[in-house]
Structure formats: C-alpha cells, structure tokens
Amino acid sequence: RHAAARSQITVYAAASLTNVFPTIDKTEKYSFGGSNTLAAQITQGAPADVFASANMTLPKQLFQKALCSKPVVFTRNTLVIVVPKSNSAHIRSVYDLTKSGVKLDIAAPGVPVGSYTLQVLKNMNLSSAVLKNVVSQETDVREVLAKVALGEADAGFVYSTDAKTVPGKVTVIKVPAWAQPKVQYGICIVSHSDDKTDAKAFIKHVLSKAGQRKLHRFGFLARVKPTKKN
Amino acid sequence: MKRAIGYGLFVAVAVVALAFLLLPIVGIFVHTSPGKVLGQLSSPVVKDAFVVTLKTSLIAQALIILFGTPTAYLLATHRFVGRSFAITLVELPLVLPPAVAGLGLLAALGREGLLGSSLSALGVTLPFTQSAVTVAVAYVASPLYIRQAIASFEATDPHLTAASRTLGAGPVRTFFRVVVPLARGGLIAGLALSFARGLGEFGATIMFAGSLRAVTQTLPLAIYAEFAVNFDTSLAMGGVLVLISALLLLTLRIGLSWQRSPSSRSPSLFGLSSSA
Amino acid sequence: MKRAIGYGLFVAVAVVALAFLLLPIVGIFVHTSPGKVLGQLSSPVVKDAFVVTLKTSLIAQALIILFGTPTAYLLATHRFVGRSFAITLVELPLVLPPAVAGLGLLAALGREGLLGSSLSALGVTLPFTQSAVTVAVAYVASPLYIRQAIASFEATDPHLTAASRTLGAGPVRTFFRVVVPLARGGLIAGLALSFARGLGEFGATIMFAGSLRAVTQTLPLAIYAEFAVNFDTSLAMGGVLVLISALLLLTLRIGLSWQRSPSSRSPSLFGLSSSA
C-alpha cells in the first residue's frame, strides 16, 4: 500500500509517551492513559491497533491471552526522585528519604512505576526505612508528580521523563544506576486490529533510528535489544 | 441579646460553608491565572473536547428526559410492591464510584458483557465509541434528573390530573398537557443538575468509552490527559469547565426564577426573618 | 385502543430505563459471582477500607448537616442580591470532575495553597490525612444535601414560622422547634443522597488525601488500587460497595416512607392512573 493511502491507526499508549509519540508520527490517533486502564480496555475490545505500555508485564499478559502479538521493548526509562523546588525537607539523596517526617509519595504497587519504586528501595536495602515515610500510594504516576510539584509531598518517585514535564517546579535527584530497575516499555500489535499492516509499520517506525532519536530527545533511553530469554 | 447572637451564628456558619465551597474554585483560578484559563478557550484540544462533551451531553440529556420522565412519573404516581427497590435502583448510579460504574457498563454492554452477543448480533458495538460516552454520561447523571422529577410529579395537584381525565383526556394526553407543564420548573432544575453532573463525568467514561481525541475525549478526559503533560494547563482547562458550567447553571436559574416569580409565594412572610 | 397503547408505551419506556440502570449492577455481580463478592467482605484490605470509608463519611455528613443546614435555610428564606450566585456556587462541586475538585482543594487548602500558611500556622496540615478524606467527601457530596434542604425549607409553611414568632420564639428557636422537624423528611432524603455520593467518592479523595491503607484508603480507592492488580477482585469489591450502599438507601427509604405514611396524600387519586 502507498503511504498516502495508509489509513489512520489507533495507538493506545502509556501516559508518559503523551509528548513524544505525536512527534514520531503525528498522523495516527492516540489514546494516552494509565497502562493498566488501557490494557483493561483492550481486553474489553477497545478498537486499538497498537498498544505501547510503560512496562512489559501488561503486554505480556495480553499476549498470553492471545490479545496481542509478542511484545518487544521499544524504549527504556529511569526512575528518579523529585522534590519540590523549595525542598523544605532538605532532601539531597535517596538516603535522606529515611529521615523521619519526610512525606514521601509513591505509586501503588499495582502500577508499573510503583513496583519499580519498591524494587529500587529493595535494591538499596532501604525498604523498611523509607517505606515508613510513605504518605500515599497513588494510582497513577502523574498524581505523584502533581503532589510534589504542588509542594504537598516532600519527595516522590517518578520516571525521569515525567520530571521533565514540570520544569521549574521540581528538582530531580538521580537514583544510582546500580539500583535502577529494568524499566522497559513494551509495544505490540493488538490481535483484533483490522489494520495490522499499518500497525506493524508504526512499530517499525518507533523502533527505527529516527524514532529512537525522538524518544531520546524526550529523555527516554535507547532500547536494549531484548534478550533471547524474554 | 442572646437571640441576635443565635441568628448571627447562623449567618456565620453559612458564610463559612459558602467560603469553603468557593475556595477550591478560587484556588484553581489563582493557581493558573484567569488569563491562562481564557487562553485555553482557543486551544484545539479544548475545542475538540468541548464539541465532544457538548454533543454527547446533549444526546445523553435528551435520552435522560425521554426515558427518565415516564419512569419518574410512574414511580411518582404508583404504589406497587418493589417501588422502594426501583427508587433505590434509580439512585444507585450515584453511589457507584464512576470507574466501577464504567466497569459495570462494560460487564453489561461490552463485547464480553451480558448483552454483548445480542448487541453484536444487531451489529452494534458500544464500548469505545462516542455512543459509549453518551451511555456513560446518561447512566451516571440520570439519578439527579429522575429524583427531582419524581419529587416534582409527586407535588402536582392530583385534582388537576383528575380534572383532565374527566374532561376526556386519557392518561397520555393528561401527562403532556397538564402534568409536564406543571412540573416544568422542577424538571428543568433537575435537568440542570444532571447536565452539570454529566459535564464533569470522568471515571465511567474513561472506562467504558476510552479517551480518543475528537471521538470520545470529553473535557474532563482532556483535562486528565493534559494532566499527564502539563498540569498547569490541565488546571486552566478545569477553569474553563467551571466557567462553562457556572454560566450554564446561572442562566438556567435566573431564567427560571424570572419565569416563576409571578406565582411565587407572597414575599411578606419571607421577608420576615431577614428583618429580624 | 390508541390510549391504552400510549399508556403501555409509558410502561415500556420505564421498564427499559430501569433495566438500563439495573444492567451494570447485574453485570458486576455476574462477572464476579456473588460468592466472590461475599468473600471480599472478609478481606482485610476491604475491612480497613470499609472502616476508613465509614468513619470519614460519617464525619463528612455530620459536617454537611452542621454547616449545610443553616446555609440552606438562609438561602431558602432570604431574597438577596447574589442569591442565584450563591446557589450556583452550592451546585458547582457537582460539575467539577472530582479530580479537578481535588486539585482545587489542594490549591486552596494544601501546604502551598491559598490558606496553606494560615493553616500551618495553626499547626494543621490537611493533605494525606484522614481529615483530608473527610474534607474531600464533604466538598463533593454537599450539593446533594444542600439542594434538597433548600427545597424542603422553601416548602415549609411560612404561617407556621410566623406563628412560632408571635408565640415568643426567636428565629433560632423557631428553626429548631418548627422548621427542622417539618423539613425532616426532605433533609433525610437529601442526606441519603449525599451519603451515597460520599461513599462512592474517588477522584477528589485521591488528589487531596492520597491513598494509604487504613489511613486514607476508602473503599473506592481500594477498588481502584486493586484494579491495577486484579480486575476481578476489584469488581468484586465494587459489588461490596453496591451492596452496602443499596442496603443503606433502602433502609432509609423504607424507614422514611413508613414514618411518613400517615400524613401522605389520599391514595384515592393516586390509584387513579394505575386503574386506567
């Protein structure tokens, strides 16, 4: 088919991809949202052609139910700590999160970023020391970011790409690379798509050099070729 | 005097209550600045969302009127076994967290839902279409209209309906020529509430209809989507929603009170407590 | 006959409407099976969430009664400039998507909000506390009570308040001894709605209060959190919420109609349309 005759496909993509995907391909229709919600909707027959999730678990689950093709990793993200510009709790590193009285906001364990957060803390052996300061477990990473940006929470774990969307409102504190979880974004073709060719073409485009460059510009990390084990 | 203090306390409490209700709205406007709010009015995303919202809301309210009015009338005028259950049923959508309501709608009308196969046999797929937005809004907003309609119908003078019957009009003609015109004020008030609730509907819509720009993305969904990108903009969009809704409610209220005033009760006794 | 058809159409429409309202609830129960729903009743998460929900709801409703009742009374009995605005203000929380309402609450009462410094000077921090849940619920649910209360107060016979005044009772004693007892039915009905709405409140709560088990996690928040993990369990929890709310509404309704029956209107004319 000619590119010109190509019909518009519908891409269900994680909320953190809101800014970058339209720069990769602005002709498609996008529905951005929490990966969980999107997955649930696809299960219910939502008219999606492509599903781009903020983790690999959800697309894998769909794959197991034969609801989508075998997912591939198309980008990676890192976890960071954000603190309000005022930083009234004087947090300079992950270790400051153990100070008593710090109001730490994280995402719920069921949400991808929530499970990554727990993993980081586990990797750093800080689980119990830090988790006692948790004041809320949000259902969406954006809620974590909002509460830090509004100065209500003293700190929160978010994706580094999220932190970039509220410039001037938050200060980013890096999490040591060795403690970083494997934050892999998976993409797959939805089984009931009636335009699999175009869906395949879209995924190819995302995985292409140009696509990867765009992702990089918005703070995403280059995809690492999935290991054979996956 | 003790009594004056008591009365003053009343006023003070009311002022606190109104201030509490006002504060978050002021908060939104202060946080984003009115200029930003007005700027949002010209954003294409907002425009698309506004069109979707208006279209689905209008259809949903039309459906609510069409189906809700006879339902309310029958519930208001008949005493039957299970009436309490039926009225509770009418109120339940109000209780459900909207997201659960959305899941319920999926479970009922989705592809795999109770009626899914019947619907697809008819060639109808509801979820994730604009019709789904309408259905979600109608489901969530209907209790506010139906409740008020029941109250209005219960308040219409049964002598007038009886008079209509003895004058040769059947129940249906009586309903349209007598009952509805008399209950009009209450019905419009109920509709205003239901419309307002529908405009702000989020949880059920995102579950049942998804959020696709220019198709199913209503203003609240756009606000949510924008929230992931820039929550200042999203707050400004919230401001837009507040403005539109307030304008709508006010217009309705003032229009109504203007029409109703001639038949309103004598102001003399109303004035009483204010002069005290 | 044509007329009988018209009437039949009415009944048919009402049946469709009620079926539509019932379907999603049936959907939830069918999807998860009643057994699972009942099983959820013993889950510790549900128990914690239930306690939080009940506690915050009760306090929120108490606040709504305490502040909403005098507000509604003043709005019902006084004609003043800006009354329409005040009533619109009372209705606005209904329009706001709850998440926007939550953001508004943060912008107003948060640490960095409009009143943040004043509050922290008093040693009060609201966000992330159970009080914040109460505030969010009160904000979102209050319109339903206040609106109904205004309507009930407007309907009380001004002669009775006047009589109370001439018998030597000041406005406050009149309010408690005459106005409130007479409006009681309406007030309770409004409270039921507001309570129901409060039980299902999600968006404003998660924004303003966050979600922490046994502290701020209400049933709807628990349902949502579970949704990310296990769709079926979350639906079952939704079923629990439906059960509790329906039971609550029904109890109130039946209790009320039982008390009200002696003074209710003559059934003869009500029976009219049913015999037709």
Place this chain on the structure above:
Amino acid sequence: MATLTLEQVTVPLRAFELRLSLAVDSTFALVGPSGAGKSTVLNAIAGLVKPAGGAIRCNDETWFDAERGVSMRPEERRVGLVFQDYALFPHLTVRQNVEYARRHAADEYLDRFQIRHLEHARPGSLSGGERQRVALARALARDPEILLLDEPLAALDAHTKADVRAELQQLLGGLEIPTLLVTHDFEDAAALADRVGVLVEGRLRQEGAPAELVAQPKDPFVASFTGANLLHGWTDGPDGSTTAVRLEDGTVVATTDGGYGAITLAVYPWDVTVSTHRPDDSAMNVIAGTITAVTELGNRARVTIGPISAEITVDSLHRLGLQPGRPAYASFKATGTRIVASRPPETPS
C-alpha cells in the same frame, strides 16, 4: 332528561364504608358533614375512584358494574365534574381551559358564562366567582350527560357567595342535564336543589325535598343540619295526646310526638319565642335560663338561652331589652317539637 342511578355503590374508606343507592334526574344535593364521603360519591361516578361493589348507570349505559366487571375509564364517561377548588389548569388561559375537552368551540361557553372578556387571563388572576364560571363552562363544554358539582360555593367568600348562588340557581334551572351537587351547607342545598339527601358516614340518612327534611327530620343529625335546636331528655312514654319529656336540667317539656326512653327533641329557632317573664300560657313549654349570646342581623336577632336558640325580630329584642347575662324564658308549643331519636331503656336481663 337523563337519569343517573347508583345501585348499592360500595367504597371502603378509612373509617367506614360508603354504601349508597341513588337516582338523580333533576337537581339533587348531597349534604353532610366533612368526611361523610360526599366527594367520594362524585369521584366514584366520575370514575376517579373504583368502588368495590355495586353499579353506576347513566341512561342505560353502564359506567360501572362490579359483578359484570365493567368499569369505564374517567375519560370515557361523559360527566362534567366541577371540583371544590375548581381545579382550573393554572398554566392555561381561560379560553384554553374551556377548550380543553375539545368537544365544542369555546366561544359559545365564554359568552354564555360571561367570561369572554377574561379569555386570555390565567386562572390565578380571577376572583372566586369568575373561577367558578370558568370551571362550569369547562365542564359543560365537555358535553356531559350529568353535571357533578363538589361544594360549588365553599371556596367563595360570603360577599360573593350570595351572588354566585343566585347565578348558579338560574343556571341549574336552565340546564337540561341532571345535576348532583355536594355541599355541607343545608341552606345552599335548599337553595339549589329539588331534592336533598343527607349523607353521614357513608350512609344516606334521609332523602326528600328540602322542606320535607325540615318538617320531618328522621334523626337528630338531619334535624341539627336543617337548623333545629336539639334537646336531650327522658320520657316514660306518651300520656294521652302528649309525651312529657324531662330534660337534662330538670325542666319538663311536652311534645305531641310519641316516644319512650332516652329521646331527642328538635325545635326550630323560629318556633321559639322569648320573654322576660315566665309566660302564663300553660300550653307552652318554657325553658328558663340566662341569655348567653345575642346576634342581630337585619331585622332579625338570634338569642341563645341555655340549650336553645330563638329567632325573634329586632323590634322584640329592643322592646324586651334582651342582653347577654340577663335571665329570660324561651317558650315553644308542644306541636312545634319533633322527636328525632328515641332509645328505649335497657331491660335488665
């Protein structure tokens, strides 16, 4: 003229059961106290209330028959029902109200009831008399076979009532359809109807021409309704042509009616005369007492002495200097009394 018949129409009500047979062919007034079931009768005829038993027929057409399971709907029965509160549609103009039934052009009725000039007004702005005319016009424009009037005069103030009553009187005289009207005022019933039935707790106590009811009330209720004084007493039975009755205060009065045991006597105020000295006439019954109330109206005055009221001229009132607090004597002939209830003493068994 058409005829409406009610055969053992039965409606269970809260405190009692309504059970009534009735034939209406000219103007019939149903009088009775509040709550007697009067409105229920009209509602049953109009089809607004479904009786539990009996039959209602109008000119050989069966509107209701419990046994045959017939029950025509209100809109199918050709009745013109005028409600006590008139039940005009407040959102429609006078003309639209009259046109509601769509049977006849409204103009004829607007003219006939002299409400043409009000045709664009809404009921809310009409006076009581005007409202009634509109309600009548609306009911008659429906082309009814029978006219039902529920308390046609109760909603009017005394000032307009006299006028409206006279108007109504003329109107009913000119109508060619039977009319059943309901009122709790015997005077209105007498003014408007040829025949009057007294309904008490769902049963017809007495039926007849108004004058008949005054002349021969069957029971104390009918008597007091028609304006009589009621005197309660005890008698051992007739003695010759008269019966001696010992009243509650000990006074003994004579009546030409016969009775035995506890009895109630009816005496009309216009049969009672008042004097300041005990009359010599031994043929008279005399009740002595203090004047408790005096009401003057026009050239008549009503004077209440103990249990009895007398109607005398204002001239007599002034001549005798009758004033509340003064002692006086009320006297009436034995022939002016009627025994309206008697209950023989219980024999110990």
Place this chain on the structure above:
Amino acid sequence: MATLTLEQVTVPLRAFELRLSLAVDSTFALVGPSGAGKSTVLNAIAGLVKPAGGAIRCNDETWFDAERGVSMRPEERRVGLVFQDYALFPHLTVRQNVEYARRHAADEYLDRFQIRHLEHARPGSLSGGERQRVALARALARDPEILLLDEPLAALDAHTKADVRAELQQLLGGLEIPTLLVTHDFEDAAALADRVGVLVEGRLRQEGAPAELVAQPKDPFVASFTGANLLHGWTDGPDGSTTAVRLEDGTVVATTDGGYGAITLAVYPWDVTVSTHRPDDSAMNVIAGTITAVTELGNRARVTIGPISAEITVDSLHRLGLQPGRPAYASFKATGTRIVASRPPETPS
C-alpha cells in the same frame, strides 16, 4: 382594658397602599372583601410585616414607630395571633402546641377550652372547631396584651360554624383583653364584635356599631356588605320631601334621601314585600319582573325579582304561589331606601 392604637400605619401592597388609623379597646371586627388588606393589618400589628410608615402602640408601649425607627420583633410583642388556617404545629401534640409559648402551664388552657381529652392528639386528626379551640388556647397561653383573630370562622363548615360562633361569642365576652378580628362576613362581624370597620382596598370606609352600618351605610360597598340590594339610577334632585330616581330599567322609585345625578339606592330584603298583582298603594315603590330564584329556609324565603331580593315568610311564598319564571312585584317604602352614593352630572366646561 388595654388599648391598641394604629396611627396612619402604611403598608404598600401590590395593587394599592394600606393606610389605616384605628383604636381597639374592646372587640373590633375588620370586615372587607378578599384582598382588602385585612390580614396585612394583623400581620403589621404582630410584627410579621413591617409598615413603611406610621406607628403602632399598645398600652403606652411603642411596638412600631417609623419616625423613631422603632420596630419590635414579633416575639417581643405580646400578641395572640390566631391564623385563618390556625397554623397549628402539625408535628406537636395539642398539649405541646399550647405549651409552645412556655408562659403558662398548659393545663389551665386545656381545661378552659375543653380540649383536655385531646391533649395527646395531633392537629391533623382534629375537627375544625377543635382546631380553633387549640389555636385560641395556644394564643392565650402566650399571655397576650391583645388578641388578633384572622377569619376565625372561615375554615369551618356551615354545620359547625354556628356552634363555634356561639362559643367564640361567649369567650370574647369573657376576655379582658382587646380583640381585633378580621372577617369577610358581615354577619359574623355583627355577631362577634361591638364595633365594625369596613376595609376596602386598604382604606377604612366606615366604622361604627354593626347596627349603625346597617342603618346608615355610607357607600354602596358598605351597603351591599351589610346585605342590602343596590339599585342604580339617575335623579334630577329632590322634589319636596322625596327624590324621584329613574332606575336602569326605566322604573321610577322614590326615596326620602336627597341626592343629585347618578345615584345608588340601598334597600334591605326585609323591607321589600312581594305580591302577584301590582299593589295599589301609591306610596309604595314597585319593581315588576320575573322571579329568577326562590330560596326557602326555615320559615323564611328569599325571592329574587330582577335586580332586587326580598325576604318573606314561607307562608306568603306558598300563599302567593311564587315560583321561578312567574311574574311578580317587589314593593318597598320610600323611607326604606337610602342613597349610598351619588355622583353629580359633569358640567360641560
């Protein structure tokens, strides 16, 4: 006894302005048509409506004075106001209603008004008369300096009205506080009050003892209110001791009152006699016409002939065979007429 005075009390109402001066020291009845402003007067005295001007004083205590800016609140004025609909608290028992003002133990009033046996009943289950007694007891238990009664008899049906009126008459006679009552029925006013004022469109048309108003009505309104027939006509002025008035139908009648131009004559029904032949007596005024209505009540009957109603005995009615539709003559003496309005012809200028 205390005195209540109203000095130029002014209340702007929808269609007109109420402006009234009044002194009440015994029992005063304010009569007038619906909407005249009667209830507004009571509300102003009770403090439920704030006048725009004037003053209200009770026993040297100033309750309201526009100029001095005094306006006591309703609960501070010691008035006992009985509302037209009684306004009993439906959610309280009879005893709780009476105790509401907390001034006196309820028992005294429960006994005095014979409602002790009802003390635990709620107002909804009481009859009209019982309700009124409760309302009175409640108002008096407040220990008022003045009693205000709004239409005390309007809510009652005719059957109980007579009893309640008699009761009320006795009660008001025994009270030691001034009473202002409002009614639209002149007969009730005459029965209950020493003095009567006729209020029309916010102004007092005439004030005096009931008999004075009947004898000397100042204008047509007062005349018709007291029960007179009104005849409209035209005269060129008195000629000797009488004035000849040409009525609308051409009949000329004579009156002993003087007037000029368009005038209105008042004639009371009891001053009118009816005959089937034109009376020979040339001193009589005669109006010929067809009988349009006949109402019998007791031994009296009211016969309407054209513009005039006559009250005659039932005996005469039957003797003369008077029936609607028959021609008849109504006659009355010149001295029985009163000119209640006259408007001189406009002189062309």
